[in-house]
Amino acid sequence: MKEIERKLNGEISRLTNKTFKFDERVKEGWFSAVYFLKTKQIVEKHLHDNIVTMQFFQKNHAVLCGTDEAIALVHTFAESPEALEIYSLKDGDKISPFETVMTITGPYQNFGYLEGIIDGILARRTSVATNVYNVVKAARFSGKQKPIIFMGDRDDHYTQQAGDGYAASIGGSTAQATHAMNEWWGKEGMGTMPHALIQMFKGDVVSASRAYQDQFPEDQLMALVDYNNDVITDSLKVAREFGSDLKGVRLDTSRSLVDKYFLRNEHLMGTFDPRGVNPELVFALRRALDKEGFNHVQIVVSGGFTEERIRDFEEKKVPVDMYGVGGSLLKIGIGFTGDNVLLNGIPEAKEGRRYKPNPRLEYVEYVEQDI
Numbered sequence: 001m002k003e004i005e006r007k008l009n010g011e012i013s014r015l016t017n018k019t020f021k022f023d024e025r026v027k028e029g030w031f032s033a034v035y036f037l038k039t040k041q042i043v044e045k046h047l048h049d050n051i052v053t054m055q056f057f058q059k060n061h062a063v064l065c066g067t068d069e070a071i072a073l074v075h076t077f078a079e080s081p082e083a084l085e086i087y088s089l090k091d092g093d094k095i096s097p098f099e100t101v102m103t104i105t106g107p108y109q110n111f112g113y114l115e116g117i118i119d120g121i122l123a124r125r126t127s128v129a130t131n132v133y134n135v136v137k138a139a140r141f142s143g144k145q146k147p148i149i150f151m152g153d154r155d156d157h158y159t160q161q162a163g164d165g166y167a168a169s170i171g172g173s174t175a176q177a178t179h180a181m182n183e184w185w186g187k188e189g190m191g192t193m194p195h196a197l198i199q200m201f202k203g204d205v206v207s208a209s210r211a212y213q214d215q216f217p218e219d220q221l222m223a224l225v226d227y228n229n230d231v232i233t234d235s236l237k238v239a240r241e242f243g244s245d246l247k248g249v250r251l252d253t254s255r256s257l258v259d260k261y262f263l264r265n266e267h268l269m270g271t272f273d274p275r276g277v278n279p280e281l282v283f284a285l286r287r288a289l290d291k292e293g294f295n296h297v298q299i300v301v302s303g304g305f306t307e308e309r310i311r312d313f314e315e316k317k318v319p320v321d322m323y324g325v326g327g328s329l330l331k332i333g334i335g336f337t338g339d340n341v342l343l344n345g346i347p348e349a350k351e352g353r354r355y356k357p358n359p360r361l362e363y364v365e366y367v368e369q370d371i
Contacts, residue, residue: 014090015068017076017369019184027077029113036113043109053105053342054115055355056122057098058334063133064093064101065167066125070118074104076369078111087361092129092170100358101336108340115338122336124160125167131329132171134307139323141314147174147322149190150181151302155327168329174322192222192250203227205234206241213245220247222300229253230260231281232288239294248298248321251277251285255304277301279318286319300324 023030029037043050067088075081084106095101101122104111132150139146150168153161158180165181175190176182182189193212201208209223221242225234235249253259255276261284262274272280282299289297301313302324310323341355342348349355 017072032113033116040109040113052108052340055341056102056338058336059097063129064095065091065129065170066122070121082366086364100356119336127332127334128167129171132168132173136172138307138311149324150176151324151326152330153178193224198227222248225249226253232261250300252303253277279316282318
């Protein structure tokens with residue numbers, strides 16, 4: 001926990017395997033491509049005196065993440081890791097296309113079989129961090145930074161939650177949906193109520209919200225108001241019932257539905273797409289709440305939000321106070337490559353690749369890992 005606190009406070013200590021809890025089978029090569037394992041055996045027999053420099057890069061403008069994890073992996077599973085020389089950028093650094101983000105120098109057979117795993121760590125963590133960063137940037141287009149809640153628990157395998165939540169935090173998300181997503185940070189998950197709670201109260205949003213408040217009186221009350229596909233009616237119901245105790249309402253209308261507000265006001269139709277959570281619905285909800293004096297009630301939106309969709313809302317100055325974003329943040333669009341570029345200190349690389357020193361890299365001291 002202390003190392004996580006140091007990270008949160010902006011200190012230079014890197015996270016270690018106390019945080020990452022690697023699978024011991026990494027040491028056996030279980031997660032490494034077989035050709036790396038075969039190469040390790042060949043080099044051990046025929047080229048055991050080699051010293052290589054492996055260099056890692058990617059091809060986008062991005063927010064780097066996964067360096068602590070990759071370094072901890074090497075320090076945990078490489079042979080004689082204390083003898084390896086590692087230089088690296090830090091999680092959260094902005095990086096450019098083809099910029100070297102990390103180099104590892106030492107006997108190939110001691111660490112080379114970890115290449116693909118390192119590439120994968122950097123690819124996933126950097127993709128998520130960059131996706132979140134771009135969404136956060138879109139959410140401040142109007143001048144005010146709107147909080148982003150990372151809600152990706154249902155969009156990927158649960159074992160990815162801790163790393164994805166960490167990467168989302170690096171990218172700038174305000175809160176994460178599960179405790180696991182906050183594990184590496186040492187915080188707790190954030191959330192209010194799902195549709196299932198309202199369903200068990202037979203669609204009665206007020207009763208569900210009252211039960212929530214009774215059970216969790218210290219929480220800020222945030223009512224989910226799209227269960228009956230009538231967000232304005234249900235938002236006003238909970239606002240009238242709870243008054244100043246109501247922190248906000250969340251809209252999560254399916255993109256295949258048209259809210260009943262528009263069905264009652266058909267004259268509004270024909271100039272926009274009325275499905276799902278759309279700008280006109282949010283504007284109408286804000287007007288309805290303000291008209292009855294509920295100016296304090298915040299509006300949270302979720303359901304299929306992407307960077308582009310958030311930017312569109314912000315350009316139109318839609319009165320959203322917070323965005324909940326899930327699946328779009330988990331798309332892996334950044335791939336890393338590890339290349340051997342020096343052999344015994346002399347340039348030697350495949351055609352088209354070369355050693356690219358980066359003055360931004362910092363030397364990484366060896367830290368003994370626990371496994």
